Amino acid sequence: MAGSQWLRVVDALKAPVGSRVTIKGWVRTRRDSKAEGGLSFVAVHDGTCFDAMQAVVKGDIANYASEVCKLTTHCSVEVDGVVSQTPKGGNELQVEASTGGAVRVVGYVDDPDTYPIQPKPHSFEFLREMQHLRVRTNTFGAVARMRHCLSMAIHRFYHERGFFYVHTPIITGSDCEGAGNMFRVSTLDMLNLPRVHGAPANAESRMPNAAPAGPIDFSHDFFGKETHLTVSGQLNVETYCCALSRVYTFGPTFRAENSNTARHLAEFWMIEPEIAFANLQQDSELAEDFIKFLINAALTERADDMKFFDERIEKGLIQRLDHVLKTPFRRLPYTEAIKILEQAIAKGEKFEYPVKWGTDLQSEHERYLTEKHFKQPVILMNYPKQIKAFYMRLNDPGTDGAPADTVAAMDVLVPGVGEIIGGSQREERLSVLDARITEMGLPIGEYWWYRDLRRFGTVPHAGFGLGFERAMMFITGMANVRDVIPFPRTPKNAEF
RNA sequence: UCCCUGAUAGCUCAAUGGUAGAGCGGCCGGCUGUUAACCGGUAGGUUGUAGGUUCGAGUCCUACUCGGGGAGCCA
Incomplete structure (x- = not known):
């Protein structure tokens, strides 16, 4: 008008x-x-x-x-x-x-009697089959706005602290990022694979029912070598850290694990900051500030959606987040956590898996620590080296009274979600790094550029990875990771 | 991948081995400044797929597909 x-x-x-x-x-x-x-x-x-x-x-x-x-x-x-x-x-x-x-x-809506979205509560399982329409509902609209809100808050947090945003590659030529099975990227004709001439037949590289053939010759592939989708931008972002001091990545990562849980996706987004001239303590302080910044952004910028999550998705959500905001995170050596769990067992607590120094904590152990014992976020630090990655910095012997070698690694555990952040101080000493790579049987030649960082002006540095969808779950109270990303990719599911 | 569990109307769910039902939603009508409105009527089904047992299977058995819960792996 x-x-x-x-x-x-x-x-x-x-x-x-x-x-x-x-x-x-x-x-x-x-x-x-x-x-x-x-x-x-x-x-x-x-x-x-x-x-x-x-x-x-x-x-x-x-x-x-x-x-x-x-x-x-x-x-x-x-x-x-x-x-x-x-x-x-x-x-x-x-x-x-x-x-x-x-x-x-x-x-108009064609055929309204079969239009699947009705003004009433639907099960999330049903809506997952309607990913193109589910964003029209209260819940998924709120989730979408919250994803945007937190994405912007992430960039703001790092930008305001002098971090540079680095675009690490999605396709990687390194098959040793060390975080799980990878998706292959290839333009080879899968029905007619090039073979290395004269090489002996190799059962592992042979297609089922195919004639005997040598290993696949990836020199004919698009990049002239094997390539995969990245599982982490960390190794790449470390190179920029060792020149720009404070950097971060925020992008998609891919894991070809057959994980069928409410907390795993084959394609998910990860934030990985990396800080130079920093140790594990400073790394953990950054992680704590970061999580609190995101909670604060959600509560202040999307009060309408948070009210909905609090009333309809998780009762007491806002109170829980307020508590996290006000409480300092509990820092605890791994060795100490084992003692607490052993004491809990002595007092009658039952766990399905045994507690033993040198083994990784199971979900039930992490849940006990963060949900029952401390009732707040917990940062576990200094894990046994045999259960952690090659690039984590070796601690001095006897750190925290540990019975064997530990590395400067940390996991941030939060009630409800479990592990939300994994990080470490990186091994900056070339000789120690090389010893670790060799000891773990990794192909040292593949790491030539990563090792160069330790040869040319090495510095202590540290960083961590935050799974964006896990942060979304923690802050919205949504119980399934498939409901906090627009189009979830999981085993046997890539319809949309 | 392993254990448990499930699949019936557009949705949420009923139905002792014996004629497949209800609520919501849709459509039609009534009533109402309503807001998860209310009242009456009406349409809507190859009971996930493929086999099997049985006089007879939504129901029992087998396989498969997909969903959910838990676990492992991890973020």
Whole structure:
């Protein structure tokens, strides 16, 4: 209508009473009344905030009976009206002919009796099969806005602290990043693979039922060598750390593990900061500040969505996060954690797996520490070297009274989610690094550029990886990692 | 990958081995400044797939597919 301004719903809900506005979005619900010659309440939602805006449509507009009364959930509309206040105090939109009100239907919903998304609670399992439509629901709209909010907060946190954002490669020629099975990247014809001439037949490299053949000749592949999707940007980002001092990556990573749990994805996003001239203690302080910064951003910038998560997804969520904000994280040597668990067993606590110095803690042990014993986030530090990666810095013998060698590694454990961050101080001494690589039977030649960092102006440095989706779960209370990423990739699932 | 468990209307779920039902949603009508509205009517089904047992299978058995819970691996 003349003089009407198109506002997003988030703005229209705050517009001055009496202003003439247009909103554009999707119908959430429609309720009709025959009073006053026809009256319909149409809730319109455009995703810009949690709430929908109610349009009160009078029966005197031209297309009232022919179109407005046929609107069903998720029809798209443009609505012109005058902002007024509901009896309860919020804004709504009065749509009547006398003030030039109008409803224009942009798109109807075909076959509304089988349209799967209804204005009622759906199971997340069902919505997972409707990934292209589920974002239209309250929950997934809130999750999407929260993902954006936290993504921006991540960049802001590091930018404000002088970190540089580094784009590490998605395709990697290094098959020894050391964090799990990798997806192969190849342009070779899988039905006609090039073979190394004259090489003896090798059972492992032979296709089932294929004629005997030599190993695959990857020199014919796109990059002239074997390549994979990255499992971590860490080794690459360390190179930039050793020149720019403070850097971070934030990008997708890939694990070809057959993991079927509520906490694992084949494609997920990870934040990996790396700081030069820093030790494990400083690394853990960065991790704690980082998590608290994200919680604060969520609570202050998306109060509407957080209120919803608190009421409908996890009761007491906001209180839990407030507690995390106010409480210093508990730092604890691995060796100390083992003692606490042994004492717990002595007092009658039952675990499925044994507790023994030198073995990795099981989920149940981590849960006991963070949920029952300390009831707060816990940072475990200085793990036995035999259960950790080659690049972690070897501690001095006897650190924390440990019975054997430890490395400067840390895991941040949070109640509900478990391990959310894994990090370490990196081994900056070439001779010690080489000894570790050799000891673990890794191909030292592959690490030539990583070792160069220790040959040319080496510095102590440290970093960690935060699984973005795990942070999302921790902050929204959503229980399944598949529901905090738009299009989850898991074993046997890549439909969308 | 292992253990447990499940798959019935668009959705959430019932149905002793014996004629497949309800609520919500859709459609039609009534009522109502409503907001998970309410009342009446109505349409809607190859019971996940493939076999088997049985006079008879949604129900029992086998395999497979997919979902959920737990575990391992990890972020």
